Amino acid sequence: MAAARPTGSRSGALCRQLLLTLTILTFASDACKNVTLHVPSKLDAEKFIGRVNLKECFKSANLIHSSDPDFQILEDGSVYTTNAILLSSGKRSFTISLSNTENQEEKKIFVLLEHQTKVLKKRHSKEKVLRRGKRRWAPIPCSMLENSLGPFPLFLQQVQSDTAQNYTIYYSIKGPGVDLEPKNLFYVERDTGNLYCTRAVDREQYESFEIVAFATTPDGYTPELPLPMVIKIEDENDNHPIFTETTYIFTVSENCRVGSTVGQVCATDKDEPDTMHTRLKYTIIEQLPASPTLFSMHPKTGVITTTSSQLDREFIDKYQLKIKVQDMDGQHFGLYTTSTCIINIGDVNDNLPTFTRSSYVTSVEENTIDVEILRVTVEDKDLVNTANWRANYTILKGNENGNFKIVTDPKTNEGVLCVVKPLNYEERKQVILQIGAVNEAPYSRDASSRSAMSTATVTVSVKNQDEGPECSPSVQTVRISENAPVGTTSSGYKAYDPETRSSSDIRYKKLNDPKGWVTIDENSGSIKVFRSLDREAEFIKNGIYNITVVASDRVGRSCTGTLGIILEDVNDNGPAITKPTVTICKPVMSAAEIVAVDPDEPRHGPPFDFSLETSDSEVRRMWRLTKINDTAARLSYQNDPPFGQYVVPVKVSDRLGQSKVTSLTVTLCNCITENDCTYRVGPRVGGGEVKLGKWAILAILLGIALLFCILFTLICGASRTATQPKVFPDDLAQQNLIVSNTEAPGDDKVCSTNAFTTHTVGTSAQGICGTAGSGVRHGGQETIEMVKGGQQTLESCQGAGHHHTLDPCRGGHVEVDNCRYNYSEWHSFTQPRLGEESIRGHTLIKN
Structure with missing residues (x-):
């Protein structure tokens, strides 16, 4: 029998129905067909409640979303609960959103859940619908106290269905505590629905039981759905913490x-x-x-x-x-x-190490080292064998000379005082030390470092020992002028007896004298100059010459010292140019810098004076010196001299007039940088004249002699048959003239005779002779010039100083001047010399 509902309930239902209608209208534009699912008023979690046809609404959906988190929608449209739900109002709704992320299309399905009002009863294959207005078949809260004392069976509650008014109903239960472990804990009376517990339960073992109740008719009808029931076990304070x-x-x-x-x-x-x-x-x-x-x-x-x-x-x-x-x-x-x-x-370091005694007395022999002379101990209340207990010892006063050190014995924590530098009884007979001790860990209390340190005094007596001579200081010096004559004496080295402070009965001898410059007096230690002294010698550093001296007493005890002889400088060296060869790239340079160095002391050195040391006016006309600073000058050329090597004598004088002349070899080269210059011919002297060795001169003369013999024969033979002068035969124009001053093949210069020009004077040809001279190669050209001085040369009939050049690479020509010599004179001049010098000709290039 259904009871009349209150007015407020009707109003609420109307409001909810209106809300559902508005919701449906809101989504009408993009929503699909609405779906209504009939469900029980109570839904358990993760239970299937129905299926929605999603494909009918949106076939290409790849994203499904529920607007209500209590429901989950699967891809096939199955609807499951995610939490337990109770339809208190009988209805509930949510929206399923279907969207395609690729084209951003979206559709929605409105789902309405209604409380199920129809119960199906099965009898064989027939269905009968029962309609009723009121029912009492719902979960009823049920609980029992753990560890209950009974009496058992203990009544818990009654399970009853409203269908019992119309049918004979049998009740039954299943689940944990019934047919599952722990079995037979609960049972229900079939006819009354009374639920009983058979024994006590421990909540710490089973907090609750979820059983299912069933209502059936005797012939197997199920007028009610299975009823889930939870039996909670109430806690009792039966466990100790x-x-x-x-x-x-x-x-x-x-x-x-x-x-x-x-x-x-x-x-x-x-x-x-x-x-x-x-x-x-x-x-x-x-x-x-x-x-x-x-x-x-x-x-x-x-x-x-x-x-x-x-x-x-x-x-x-x-x-x-x-x-x-x-x-x-x-x-x-x-x-x-x-x-x-x-x-x-x-433990913390809150206790200082304290010396067991405030003062100590010990002794040590002089001249002994690396010996232990005393052990001191401290007390510390902190934890043993920790940084708060271990002590670090230090010497606070009395060790200014570094004779002592104190270390910690790691096993006993004692301080071990040692001598690390020999003591001298003659200097100090007693040493008083103040020592202190602190822990490895810093002191934890507020205190200054001095007040936080325990201290003690140690009196060290130095015992006398019979000693040998003492070389003190170990390095002694004397001054001697470097130009001192042999036999000059000086005070030399002195050692003494440390006890008597006397130098008597001490003998001296040299242990090392690198150059043997001095001798030493055995009794006095004085030295005498044995050889000339040179402050600028290669092995002398800072003007000091060191010798090693051994001083011995009568019993053979000795000491070793060093005598440094300070060589006082004498202005005995003129400044010299450090780089005697320079290269001037003529297209890009007009001068070169030269630097001079004086090995003497600065007071005998710069400023330097640079000058050309020559009387040759040609040199002075070609070269010019300009001072740059105290030690350097600039050498520049004038009047555009030709490429080649030149020897320029330069005199450099120091501030006191001491001078030295250096012959600079200057190369004028056709280059951009000095490394590009490949000029290799010997240098010219002074103003540009060529200076060659005698073998080179002879080789050039022989070559020229052979050339002129051929020319003389051709020209003289032609003059006998013709009354008019003739030039060289035409077939000679196809011959090659090779000029070479080397033994090896060298760089052959091939020129056609068409580039030559010859001159004959008069009708009676007495012979033609060319100018003889030395050849200088520079820039790829051969130059034949006169050599002054008459050293086995033939002078030109045109006079001294006249130059003839052969430049085959630049289209030059050979000028042949008339000569007053006939063939017999030429023959008598050359034949004796050919036999004498031909053997040595192959070595001329080396000179």
Whole structure:
């Protein structure tokens, strides 16, 4: 029988229906066919409730979305619940969005869920629809207390269906606690629907049971859907809180601040969370030693902190706490458990190492090193064999000369005092040291470094020892002028007896004298010049010549010292030009810089004076010197001299007039940079005349002689048959003239005789002779010039100084002048010399 609904319910239903209609109209433009699903009023999570035909709405959808998170839509249109849902109003709706991400097209399906009002009853293959207005077949909250004492079976509730008014209904249940483990815990009376529990249940083992109730008729009809039921087991405070560890061990540093965290304890309780049964409270029950109270515990977190800054490891290094945890927020009726907490006090460096004695006395023999003379000890209350306990020793005073050092013995922590530099009894008979000790770790208390250090004094007595001579200072010097004559004497080296401070009975001898320049007097140590001294010698550095001297006493004890002879400079060297050869690339350069160096001291050196040291006016006309600074000058050419090598004598004088002449070899070359110059012919002297060796001159003369013999024969033979002068025969024009001054094939210059020009004078040809001279190659041309001086040369009939050139590569020509010599004179001149010099001709180029 259906009861009349209140007016408010009707109004609410109308409002919801209106809202659903507006929603449907809103999506009418892009929505598909609406779908209505009939479902029960209560829907479990992850349950299938129906299927929607998505393809009918949108075939190309690749993204499906539900507007209600309580529902999930699969690709085939299946609708599942994601959470448990109760249709309190009987209806619920949501929208399914279908979209294609490629073309941004979207459609929507409106889904309406309605409470199912029709119940189908199956009998064989026939269906019968039962209609009723009111039913009582819904989940009823049910619970029982864990560990119940009964009596059993214990009634829990009654399951009843409204269809029992019209049918005979049998009730049954299935699920955990019935036909699943733990089996036979619950049962229901078939006819009444009364639900019973057969025994006690532990909530910590089973928090709840989800069973399903069924209502059927005797002949198998199922007028009701299966009814899910949850039986909750109510918690009872039957579990003690348990600490996670039976014993906690923490460490906290001594002298830490108040409120420093020591550690945290933790406990668990199996009872139901977020209830009084699991609300825990931590407390400290007891502290050993009991006084003073140094620790506290937070009641809710279990964090242990310090309440005092007076923790002292050297007084008590460990504390033990008895702690308790109790549920019911610490109420007296709550369950509790105890545990033990051990707190170790960590060491800090709050104690200084202290010497066991304030003063020490020891002794050591002079001249001994690397010996241990004393051990000192300290006391430290800090933890042994830690950086807070280990000591570092230092010498504060008395070790200005570095004779001592003190180190720590790592095994005993003692300070070991050693002598590392020999002591001298004659200088100091007693040394007083102040030593100090600190720890490896810094001192934790506020104090200056001096007040935080323990100190002690050590008196060291130096014992006398019979010693040999002492070379002190080990390096001694004397001054001797470098031009001092042989036999000059000087004071030399002196050693002495450290006890008597006397130099008597000491003998000297040289141990090392690199050049043997001096001798040494055996008794006095004075030296005498044995050979000339030279301050500018190659091995002399900074003007000091060192010799090694050995001084010995009567019993053979000795010492070694060094005598440095300071050679006083004498202006005995003129400044010399460092680079005697220079190259001037004529197209791009007009001058070259020359630099002079004087090996003497600066007072005998710059400023330098540069000048041309020659009386040859041709040299002075061609070259010019211009001073650049105190040590350099610029050499420049004038009057456009031809390419070649020149020798220019340059005189350089220092400030006191000491001078030196350097013959500079200057190459005028057709180049851009000096590396491009490949000129190789010998240099010209002074103003440009060529200077060659005698063998080169002879080879040139022989070559020219042969050439003129051929020319003389041709011309003279032609003059006998003709009355008029004739030029060279035509067939001679096809011959080659090779000029070479080398033994090897060399660079042959081939020129046609068409490039030659010959001159004959008079009708009676007495012979033609060419000018003889030396050849100089530069820039690819051969030059034949006169050589002055009459060294086995033939002078031109035109007079000295007349030049004849052969330039086959630049289209030059040979000028043949008339000569007063006939063939017999030429023959008598050349024949004796041909036989004499032909053997040596192949070596001429080397000269």
